[in-house]
Each structure stands twice: as C-alpha cells, then as structure tokens.
Amino acid sequence: MFELSLHPVILAVSAADQRLMRRAKVEALRRRAREAAALSAQYGGFVLGALEKDDAGVPLPSNGLYWSLSHKERMVAAVVSPRPVGIDLERLAPMHSRMYDRIADAAEWALAPYKIEKLFFRYWTAKEAVLKAVSKGLTRLDRCRVQAIVDDDHLQLQYEQAVWGVTHYWVGGDHLVTVTSDHVALQWHVLE
Numbered sequence: 001m002f003e004l005s006l007h008p009v010i011l012a013v014s015a016a017d018q019r020l021m022r023r024a025k026v027e028a029l030r031r032r033a034r035e036a037a038a039l040s041a042q043y044g045g046f047v048l049g050a051l052e053k054d055d056a057g058v059p060l061p062s063n064g065l066y067w068s069l070s071h072k073e074r075m076v077a078a079v080v081s082p083r084p085v086g087i088d089l090e091r092l093a094p095m096h097s098r099m100y101d102r103i104a105d106a107a108e109w110a111l112a113p114y115k116i117e118k119l120f121f122r123y124w125t126a127k128e129a130v131l132k133a134v135s136k137g138l139t140r141l142d143r144c145r146v147q148a149i150v151d152d153d154h155l156q157l158q159y160e161q162a163v164w165g166v167t168h169y170w171v172g173g174d175h176l177v178t179v180t181s182d183h184v185a186l187q188w189h190v191l192e
C-alpha cells in the first residue's frame with residue numbers, strides 16, 4: 001500500500017554545459033540538479049525552502065522536506081520527500097573486477113546467477129541511494145548490504161537494523177537512476 005507519491009525528476013544537461021571545463025561544469029551540474037529538486041517538489045505539491053548542507057556536506061532538511069540529488073555529465077536527478085530519501089544516478093561503463101568485490105561481498109553476488117555489468121550498477125546506485133537517505137557517504141559502504149533482488153526494477157537492502165527498498169529507472173539505455181522507495185508511489189519525470 002502506498003502512503004506517499006514521490007516525483008523523481010531527471011533533467012538532461014545541455015550540450016553547452018557538457019562542454020564547460022572542470023569547476024564551471026561541476027557548478028553547472030549542481031545548479032541543474034537543484035532545478036530538478038525544485039521541480040520534484042513542485043510536482044509533489046511540496047514547498048521547498050533553501051537547499052543547505054551541514055559542514056560535512058550532508059543535505060539538511062528544507063522546510064521539513066528531505067532532498068537528494070545526483071549529477072553526472074549528461075544528466076542530473078533529484079527527489080524531494082517528507083521522509084528521508086536518497087537518489088543516485090550513474091552512467092554504465094566497464095568496471096574492473098576489483099570494483100565488483102568492493103561494491104558487494106560474495107553472499108550478495110550469490111543472489112544472482114551472474115556478475116553482470118547491469119547488476120553492478122544496480123547494486124552500486126542502490127547502495128549510494130540508501131547511504132544518502134541515511135545521510136552517510138560511501139565511507140559506510142560495508143554496512144549497507146543487498147538482501148534480495150526483488151525483480152528487474154527493485155532491490156531490498158539493509159543498512160544497520162533498517163531494511164530499505166529501492167526502485168530503478170533506466171534512461172537512454174546507459175544511465176541508471178535509483179531511488180529509495182518504501183511504501184511510495186513513484187512518478188518519474190524525464191525532461192530535456
């Protein structure tokens with residue numbers, strides 16, 4: 001049963017912004033991700049205030065709302081929720097086998113018949129989304145574990161004592177967005 005509707009927003013990054021150099025590009029991506037957060041709040045009927053972070057760079061609730069965002073070169077994603085929430089976006093790329101061992105242990109990989117690239121990115125984005133929802137970064141990666149592959153679009157994870165469900169959304173075949181999604185109806189918005 002759904003208790004809440006959330007509206008994750010995925011926005012394309014303009015070709016001009018993709019051509020920017022280093023710092024200017026990062027700043028443009030961060031601005032674009034904040035546009036996505038504003039839209040997510042708007043679609044959800046939430047009134048978002050200023051988006052501020054603590055000294056460790058962790059997003060602070062704004063007007064009682066939690067927000068999470070992710071930026072990559074070609075697109076950004078964001079979500080706003082009255083409950084803790086996390087979102088992560090990655091572009092698929094070949095990964096060294098060492099990274100598979102870093103992102104999950106043997107028991108987690110044993111949940112699937114093969115260690116394939118898509119599953120690597122499902123695990124990776126799911127863990128980042130949960131770790132953002134609990135306001136921790138990748139430093140707590142080893143405490144976040146995949147418990148079950150529910151279906152092609154859903155995983156169940158555990159962080160310390162809590163169980164988290166996540167939902168995946170593929171964009172353009174090579175980008176994966178994952179959002180924490182317990183008891184939540186998701187309406188995705190993909191915009192140019």
Ligand SMILES: CC(C)(COP(=O)(O)OP(=O)(O)OC[C@H]1O[C@@H](n2cnc3c(N)ncnc32)[C@H](O)[C@@H]1OP(=O)(O)O)[C@@H](O)C(=O)NCCC(=O)NCCS
Nearest residue numbers: 030057058059069070071088089131132135136137138139
């Ligand atoms: C925070 C972290 C999860 C971000 O992931 P990422 O894939 O690099 O970047 P994304 O674009 O997906 O997300 C960045 C956003 O996450 C948010 N964020 C940063 N730290 C966060 C935290 N502790 N909890 C929740 N959200 C956080 C910020 O809003 C940030 O965007 P902003 O700088 O524009 O405000 C990750 O970089 C991290 O944990 N770093 C900690 C340092 C570390 O462990 N380094 C080793 C990496 S190999």
